[in-house]
Amino acid sequence: MTIQGENYKVTYQNGVISISGKLSLMLEDYEELETFFEEVIESRPSEITIDIRNLEYLNSSGIKTICVSLILEAADIENLQMKILCSDRYTWQKETVPTFKDLMDDITVLFG
Amino acid sequence: MSNENKEKDKLKRRIAGLEKTLQIVTGYSGRIEKNLRQLFEVVSDTMPVPMMISLKTGAILFFNGNAQKIFGYSEKEFRKIAASLLYENPDDRGIFLKTLEDKGEVRDFAVNLKKADGSVFPASLFSRQIVFEGQNCLLTVIHDLSELKQEEEKRLMLERQLRQTQKMEAIGTMAGGIAHDFNNILTVIFGKLELASMMLPGESKVVRYIADALAAARRAKAMTKQILAFCRKTEYARKPFHISTVVAEAYKMIASLTPSDIEVRLGIKAESAIILCDPTQIHQVMMNLCSNAHHALRDRGGVIEILLEEVRAGSQEKIMIPALKSGDYVRLTVRDNGPGIEKNIVDRVFDPFFTTKPSGEGTGMGLSIVRGILQAHGGAVSVDSEPGKGAAFHCWFPLVAQTEDLTESVMPQDTVERHRKNSVRG
Numbered sequence: 001m002t003i004q005g006e007n008y009k010v011t012y013q014n015g016v017i018s019i020s021g022k023l024s025l026m027l028e029d030y031e032e033l034e035t036f037f038e039e040v041i042e043s044r045p046s047e048i049t050i051d052i053r054n055l056e057y058l059n060s061s062g063i064k065t066i067c068v069s070l071i072l073e074a075a076d077i078e079n080l081q082m083k084i085l086c087s088d089r090y091t092w093q094k095e096t097v098p099t100f101k102d103l104m105d106d107i108t109v110l111f112g
Numbered sequence: 113m114s115n116e117n118k119e120k121d122k123l124k125r126r127i128a129g130l131e132k133t134l135q136i137v138t139g140y141s142g143r144i145e146k147n148l149r150q151l152f153e154v155v156s157d158t159m160p161v162p163m164m165i166s167l168k169t170g171a172i173l174f175f176n177g178n179a180q181k182i183f184g185y186s187e188k189e190f191r192k193i194a195a196s197l198l199y200e201n202p203d204d205r206g207i208f209l210k211t212l213e214d215k216g217e218v219r220d221f222a223v224n225l226k227k228a229d230g231s232v233f234p235a236s237l238f239s240r241q242i243v244f245e246g247q248n249c250l251l252t253v254i255h256d257l258s259e260l261k262q263e264e265e266k267r268l269m270l271e272r273q274l275r276q277t278q279k280m281e282a283i284g285t286m287a288g289g290i291a292h293d294f295n296n297i298l299t300v301i302f303g304k305l306e307l308a309s310m311m312l313p314g315e316s317k318v319v320r321y322i323a324d325a326l327a328a329a330r331r332a333k334a335m336t337k338q339i340l341a342f343c344r345k346t347e348y349a350r351k352p353f354h355i356s357t358v359v360a361e362a363y364k365m366i367a368s369l370t371p372s373d374i375e376v377r378l379g380i381k382a383e384s385a386i387i388l389c390d391p392t393q394i395h396q397v398m399m400n401l402c403s404n405a406h407h408a409l410r411d412r413g414g415v416i417e418i419l420l421e422e423v424r425a426g427s428q429e430k431i432m433i434p435a436l437k438s439g440d441y442v443r444l445t446v447r448d449n450g451p452g453i454e455k456n457i458v459d460r461v462f463d464p465f466f467t468t469k470p471s472g473e474g475t476g477m478g479l480s481i482v483r484g485i486l487q488a489h490g491g492a493v494s495v496d497s498e499p500g501k502g503a504a505f506h507c508w509f510p511l512v513a514q515t516e517d518l519t520e521s522v523m524p525q526d527t528v529e530r531h532r533k534n535s536v537r538g
């Protein structure tokens with residue numbers, strides 16, 4: 001599955017969601033991404049990896065969408081493991097992604 | 113656990129999750145807001161232009177350091193003052209707002225603004241509507257035109273002056289020529305009248321008429337003499353000078369009148385060289401050459417180099433510049449890296465009234481005056497140019513002496529000093 005936006009790209013392949021580029025849509029324009037995450041969750045994977053190492057920028061609506069439509073939904077599935085691959089090149093990732101741990105017990109945040 | 117309890121549990125967890133999400137998102141937004149505000153403040157204080165944000169009502173919400181500097185208000189005063197009071201005529205702000213409303217933005221709105229001390233300066237305003245701190249505002253950038261205006265005025269004045277001098281020189285040359293021809297005609301009149309009076313008997317009434325005619329012709333001769341003297345007067349004004357001082361003075365004036373996209377460089381290698389000259393004519397030579405260089409570099413920018421050096425003219429130079437006698441010279445060069453001069457016209461640029469400029473922009477007299485001045489100084493002028501490779505005009509002034517080997521008889525020291533001071537004004 002792939003969403004190709006003007007400045008960003010989202011793919012799901014072999015249990016890995018990769019988001020790259022710059023994602024700064026208005027809140028109402030995140031519907032497509034919400035549906036995308038819904039489909040990922042419905043496929044009932046036992047493990048999900050979110051790779052945002054090449055995501056240069058994500059605005060607050062994007063943070064909200066990932067938190068609510070992906071992480072909180074995944075937290076409801078028993079025994080699902082989640083891993084987030086981050087880059088410390090991007091200050092916003094260093095400041096914000098570790099706080100995602102508050103949303104789910106089985107979550108690992110890895111910086112590289 | 114019952115199904116109902118499970119559902120309840122799930123909902124509780126979801127609510128807790130949403131609360132945490134809210135925290136994460138607001139924390140994130142807060143950081144972004146702070147960064148943006150910081151960015152805005154850094155940008156507005158780094159850019160070298162005055163900028164401010166005001167409400168339509170006239171309240172000023174934000175101003176950068178440069179705005180404060182140009183208007184001369186303290187931070188406290190600035191926050192209290194109404195924006196319309198920054199205009200010389202407060203009604204101008206109404207026109208400004210109307211333009212902004214009609215067009216959605218304002219570009220190049222020419223207006224006079226007023227500083228804290230009451231002084232007025234010309235400016236051009238650029239403005240856009242923005243939302244700042246939750247309110248509909250206008251962001252206005254101020255372009256101070258006072259320096260530009262002054263420079264423009266100076267340049268116009270100098271151009272007028274230059275054109276005037278060129279005209280005067282042309283008229284002088286013409287008058288000189290006419291006076292010369294007139295003299296020849298008068299010589300014939302004198303001769304014939306004298307002959308005629310000699311052939312008449314002394315008591316003839318006609319002798320008196322002829323005597324009157326001779327008197328009138330003598331007056332005419334005196335007048336032509338005066339005109340000729342006027343046309344040659346520069347010859348008598350020549351005195352020994354350090355040409356480097358005169359050139360440095362003229363350079364200062366020229367540099368201050370040169371647009372910023374043209375760089376004027378000065379290289380003096382003949383510090384102590386002395387020539388016989390009239391400093392105002394050296395100024396004129398430099399002005400004419402630099403005004404041509406300005407024109408050549410117009411719309412493209414570039415470099416003008418003014419060089420002063422001592423050179424010996426030998427056989428080689430004599431081949432290139434036939435008017436040059438062998439000997440020691442001080443050579444003043446004005447070089448530009450403009451378009452250069454086409455081969456087919458390079459031989460004509462010194463001709464009077466030869467110009468490639470549209471009428472009103474060129475008289476074609478600039479270089480012919482330069483040549484005239486150099487001739488009068490016993491020197492010569494030459495040009496070195498190739499299309500696309502710029503142009504260099506060399507002015508050769510015969511070297512009279514050097515400061516070191518000055519002797520009382522050649523040049524009393526105080527004469528040099530005095531003229532040096534005079535040349536500052538000239």
Ligand SMILES: Nc1ncnc2c1ncn2[C@@H]1O[C@H](COP(=O)(O)OP(=O)(O)O)[C@@H](O)[C@H]1O
Binds near residue numbers: 400450453468474
């Ligand atoms: N620095 C220069 N670069 C290129 N062309 C020049 C330069 N100086 C003079 N010329 C050419 O010589 C012509 C005659 O110059 P000048 O006697 O000063 O008259 P004017 O500048 O009034 O036309 C100019 O019109 C121009 O074509």
Ligand SMILES: [Mg+2]
Binds near residue numbers: 474476479
């Ligand atoms: Mg000229």
